[in-house]
Amino acid sequence: MTKTMPIDFNFTEAVYDVVRLIPKGKVTSYGAIGTYLGAARSARMVGWTMNKAHSQVPAIPAHRVVNRQGLLTGKTHFKTPSKMQELLEAEGIIVKNDQIVNFKEHFWDPSKHLDL
């Protein structure tokens, strides 16, 4: 196999898996995923990994992944920045000023709902 595999780490694979496991109408944070994977201090890498998600199939529901503040920080990387908010609203999540309302209620922690 090719040694120069762009994505081969279990970490990246796990990130995609966790994001896909996010229930509809729920959201999570990069740090939550990182913490779940044991990389709480590597939240940045989670975001970078999500950047590669654009080439991943099936498409990663990245719109369900926001920062710790519930802010749609990644919307700028979407095909259309407004798409992210529309997707969230379509799932019953209220977004105000690019921020999720009642974020705490919609927050979905993989380390609590999933079993490591």
Add this chain to the structure above:
DNA sequence: GCGTTGACGAGGA
């Protein structure tokens, strides 16, 4: 090969 940036978060002052 080195320096900076990047979808972030936590800890310290």
Add this chain to the structure above:
DNA sequence: GTCCTCGCCAACG
């Protein structure tokens, strides 16, 4: 409670 700094790993210039 708020502001600043460091960490983490990878890719880009």
